[in-house]
Amino acid sequence: LAKTTQPISMDSYEGQEVNITCSHNNIATNDYITWYQQFPSQGPRFIIQGYKTKVTNEVASLFIPADRKSSTLSLPRVSLSDTAVYYCLVGDRGGANNLFFGTGTRLTVIP
Amino acid sequence: GAVVSQHPSRVICKSGTSVKIECRSLDFQATTMFWYRQFPKQSLMLMATSNEGSKATYEQGVEKDKFLINHASLTLSTLTVTSAHPEDSSFYICSAPPSGYNEQFFGPGTRLTVL
Numbered sequence: 298l299a300k301t302t303q304p305i306s307m308d309s310y311e312g313q314e315v316n317i318t319c320s321h322n323n324i325a326t327n328d329y330i331t332w333y334q335q336f337p338s339q340g341p342r343f344i345i346q347g348y349k350t351k352v353t354n355e356v357a358s359l360f361i362p363a364d365r366k367s368s369t370l371s372l373p374r375v376s377l378s379d380t381a382v383y384y385c386l387v388g389d390r391g392g393a394n395n396l397f398f399g400t401g402t403r404l405t406v407i408p
Numbered sequence: 409g410a411v412v413s414q415h416p417s418r419v420i421c422k423s424g425t426s427v428k429i430e431c432r433s434l435d436f437q438a439t440t441m442f443w444y445r446q447f448p449k450q451s452l453m454l455m456a457t458s459n460e461g462s463k464a465t466y467e468q469g470v471e472k473d474k475f476l477i478n479h480a481s482l483t484l485s486t487l488t489v490t491s492a493h494p495e496d497s498s499f500y501i502c503s504a505p506p507s508g509y510n511e512q513f514f515g516p517g518t519r520l521t522v523l
Contacts, residue, residue: 331511339516340412340503340516341452341512341514343511396454398452398453
């Protein structure tokens, strides 16, 4: 499975847009990019998944360049409740294979 | 969406005892479930893959005789930490991939504290 690299931590003020970039240089042709959010003492929760270009849902947007060696999770107008750890994973679309989590990015939203 | 539950949510036990953690898929069947361990301020580490009706597959470095996994039905997998020691204290999380979904659904986790 492709290894992912993310910044360890980020701080942002409330109301700002936050962009978290993930590098996955060895992504395979069939791999999808999936982002999960984890609050303290809870299991991770799915945020968004994409293969190429741009994907948007009610929570976030995911930008994937043509070479797919990186991806950027964009959280619009963050609030204090968005403080969490965000994980970028690369693997099959259905999630039926085990998931190997990288370090994740600890986002702290400041009032 | 699909729901995965875990029981108990937290457990405290004495060193040397065994602890069983249950993982249930509440509204879907899961032939495969995954068990993770997470230490404070660290990422999730995959421990093993639980397969319904067959033996679990353990990741390198995870002792299969210490972490017993039983996947007796399509909705239940159990992880038993045998002869627990303080270093086994951790947050244990299970997950399952429902068919037709593009994601894993994770349980809420079980906080194990071994005294």
